[in-house]
Amino acid sequence: MRSMEEAKRKYDEIAIPDELSERVQREIGRMNGRRKILAFRRRVQHGTAAAAAVAVLFTAALNTSTAFAEGAGKLPVIGPVARVLTFRSYETEEDDLKISVEIPTIEMISEDMNGLEQSVNEEILNLCQQYAQEAKTRAEEYRKAFLDTGGTKEEWAAHNIEIRVWYEVKSQTDEYLSLAIMGTENWSSAYSETRYYNFDLKQGKLVTLEDILGEHYREIADESIRSQMEENGGNYWDDFTGITEETPFYLNEAGNPVIVFEKYEIAPGSEGQQEFEINRQKES
Amino acid sequence: MKRDLYDKIADYIVENQNQFYRLAFSYVQNQEDALDAVQNSVCRALEHCGQIRNEEAVKTWFYRILVNESLKILKERKKIAGNSGEMEDLPYEEKGFEIQDDLYSHINRLDAVTQEIIKLRFFEELSLKEIAQITELNLNTVKAKLYRGLKLLKVEIQEVEI
Secondary structure, three states: OOOHHHHHHHHHOOOOOOHHHHHHHHHHHHHHHHHHHHHHHHHHHHHHHHHHHHHHHHHHHHHHOHHHHHHHHOOOEEOOOEEEEEEEEEEEEEOOEEEEEEEEEEEEOOOOOOOHHHHHHHHHHHHHHHHHHHHHHHHHHHHHHHHHOOOOHHHHHOOOEEEEEEEEEEEEOOOEEEEEEEEEEOOEEEEEEEEEEEEEOOOOEEOOHHHHHOOOHHHHHHHHHHHHHHHHOOOOOOOOOOOOOOOOEEEOOOOOEEEEEOOOOOOOHHHOOEEEEOOOOOOO | OHHHHHHHHHHHHHHOHHHHHHHHHHHHOOHHHHHHHHHHHHHHHHHOHHHOOOHHHHHHHHHHHHHHHHHHHHHHHHHHHHHOOOOOOOHHHOEOEOOOOOHHHHHOOOOHHHHHHHHHHHHOOOOHHHHHHHHOOOHHHHHHHHHHHHHHOOOOOOOOOO
């Protein structure tokens, strides 16, 4: 005589281990996390459109907000003809990722720049936003990799991940304005970026090294750089091949161009960024 | 919409996890494998919850996943045992246990589909219609297999309510 009831009783007596609910919860938690990342990816893909919408909003704010205008008046006035304003600045912190962005804009008081300021401002805005967006994506990828390989949220938070986009006025005179725009990620220097803008305020154009040093600007700069390298005995790669018209520089207070080499460009990374001031030849 | 469904599935799993564990255990016969079977099923279900069309199907759909995962573990275990050249003795037939002559252990010796039908019908108390959905068989096939299985087990058909 076999009884199904008895069999069912036996089945129901199967003991439930404590571990069960823990394992189920863990699995659900893990899948939740993965879903959030997927949702984030989708958001990033639409991010460009959102950034454009914000840009429009801030352009309006520049013209309409009195608070903004008053604030702007306190910013450094560059000579009598131009000034640099913070066009847009914001800080966000989500998922233990801090982002602070300060985007400058150039305002010309004399209006004979042939639309240069507008195109440069647009370029700066795009540059800053693109950098912030890309850095954010990189940070999220890093975060995912960190958590997927067993890191905890607390450990991630302790990283204090920070993305910063900001600018610096290198020098300002009646004749020119030199501006550096920088983007950094505090967990990696590989993607740090600096862009320099040098304006000739009298002629309404961007200054080139040739404008300052004359047509032999390469020879002049290379010679100066080589002798400075020798003088300071720094640790440089052996294969310095000279500058190009693309080599970044800014103008210092003395009006001399300062040529900048990114980390790793001419020296080991431990030497950091390298700068060489080139003396402007009096006769040119 | 989708989010709701996902949460509903998660809730359903948490509410019924003990039942799932028992069913998995009835196949794999040990705690570690039963836990693995449940965990794998949860993972699979949440991963593919987008495929579910209507909410009522969650129950039968999850049971199907769970049975598949349990059978998968059994199959892998057999493969490992086969590779190491051991006898094909199934664990529940090991000596040292009390003689397992009760109905419960006989059920485990039936073919996989019949076993599944009987467990779902009498242990999990699902309807034959639900079982037909889970096993993807038609209702008459399910009935036929159930009768045949009960006959093999020498269960008095009158005794049970089908």
